[in-house]
Amino acid sequence: MGQSITFHKADKLKPKPDGSKPLGFGKFFTDYMFEMDYSMEEGWHDARIVPYGPISLDPAATIFHYGQEVFEGMKAYRTEDKRILLFRPDKNMERMNQSCARLNIPEIDEQFVIKAIKQLVAIEEKWIPNEPGQSLYIRPFIIGTDPALGVHPSSTYKLLIILSPVGSYFGDSMSPVKIYVEDEYVRAVKGGVGYAKTSGNYAASLKAQTKSEELGFDQVLWLDGVEHKYIEEVGSMNIFFKIDDEVWTPALNGSILPGVTRASVIELLQHWGVTVKEKKISVNKLFKKAEKQQLKEVFGTGTAAVISPVGFLKWNDKVIKVANGKTGKLSQKLYDTLTGIQNGKIKDELHWIQEVKTDKQEGAKEKEEEKTATVE
């Protein structure tokens, strides 16, 4: 798409959040957002960066009634030498198109949306926080906007990208979380939309999530919707188990979200020579492994938390304390490596990083080129 992106300057910029207080997750939003519309006639059009502000929709819009929506979640990281890095944005865009296909939403030009993300992040670079664990969360999403109540795919859509400076999802330190095996509520089932990043999956999960919090847990561990036997994933993370010297994770089966962090952890472990098994894992088998002291570590993976060690696991009346309730060695190594790559401190051997160039840098580069030209 040779489309250009127009820029509408805001009259006034917002104050940045107080750096001395925890940022939390998704509470502050930057000065600008990206917006683009879709119609049958024009396809995706009118790409623009505009001041962050309310969007105005007909109350009959598809999104309010039939939930036609997809979203993505990724981050921009600030390096010590002030560069801005994105972690595998191509993977997020690829997944966004997979979600679109499931939700009858017209596909996007992945490269163009990456370009839009970079342009928006470059404009908002002052909003990228600097402290360890902090980053600029990037939330692209698409909503159906047709003002019509028949149950049909919308013929018009809006794609937006909003940015939020965030701390770590689970608070400011990497302390192990407590999770709870949910066996009443179900998140997704084969043939449904579990593998898509779409709002309905999260709506369905709220009840179990609040139940787990009431019971004193941080997150829910979902079981499959058919037999209520096999482990799927956590609230907003995929899940990994270190069993002796191997690492196991549930195989992608249509109802699990294919996490970008999950894929990266698998690649990284394989790169290190660790055996990774993507397989059907029954909760029963897992608890047996734990009884036999073979369950060494458990951790969740996701963009928000990167690696989140699990210290306690509850299933009915059985409780496992994992790695003595502490962060395991492998979890720590994965966390350090991934965040290291994301922050530019560790060499990006697997070619996961894309850099965001700011005008300043572009300007500097141009000047240098000019210089070179002059020198010639």
Place this chain on the structure above:
Amino acid sequence: MGQSITFHKADKLKPKPDGSKPLGFGKFFTDYMFEMDYSMEEGWHDARIVPYGPISLDPAATIFHYGQEVFEGMKAYRTEDKRILLFRPDKNMERMNQSCARLNIPEIDEQFVIKAIKQLVAIEEKWIPNEPGQSLYIRPFIIGTDPALGVHPSSTYKLLIILSPVGSYFGDSMSPVKIYVEDEYVRAVKGGVGYAKTSGNYAASLKAQTKSEELGFDQVLWLDGVEHKYIEEVGSMNIFFKIDDEVWTPALNGSILPGVTRASVIELLQHWGVTVKEKKISVNKLFKKAEKQQLKEVFGTGTAAVISPVGFLKWNDKVIKVANGKTGKLSQKLYDTLTGIQNGKIKDELHWIQEVKTDKQEGAKEKEEEKTATVE
């Protein structure tokens, strides 16, 4: 709730749709809508009837990301003697609260929302169409509005009610529809949100719906998500089978929407002395019954279509032609009785009807009371 409803008059009213053309479903909207907000501190508050128009939301609002939404669908009918009737609005409000409970949405005061619906319909009475099969569709819905990206129930909500003059959902005559047994995609599963009227269920259904249309069918017949064996419901209808002299319908199991029309058909049939069985019905058994000529009629039930006879049923390579592709006697009788009750032509023996009083009538009534008072 002793809350009062404020009224904000529109500067200009819209032209009504051209009466000579089919209205379709959910394409036109009236001049006004009802709106009410929820916050933790104030509960549901600021009930108001305002000009129909765009709603303005923060792009981070829960509805756009985590799909916290419930809705209802009901109708106002115009009788020949110009009265306005609602069909079992209490049932819709009861279901709305069941949906709210599943989606972590604060409950509504059912009687108050019925009052709001009546007030809105009374104001918009000129929009209630008069032709057979036509009515004023009423769509109450609630959306989560918190501008925050953590996966948590919203703390603020908006309830809206919009109105749309509609024809019949399936076109203007009661011609039998063709349905297709879907065995790849799944709508809902036990433990999920299938029994709730929430947007995510419909988002998940679009793919199968468009597939069935491409294959030349009108709607999808969903099977259960666990075994893909048992019949659940149709796209936006519950389903009934007349087997010899009995009527069968899938039992409510947590993944089927408990239709108001479904409940009413069951009560009506029982009132007539017909045996109704709510049970697990395998598609295999159904097709066997059809082979043995025991399957006499098939019909869907829902607010939009009331009764929709099914003429053809396809499951893999098997096809059933039901009642010779025509509308069966029982389907016709149910349709005539239900629409008769709704239009005020048939006596409301089961006490399903609530009348909407307009200012005019209230005025007339008051005058009459005054007269009576004078006479005394």
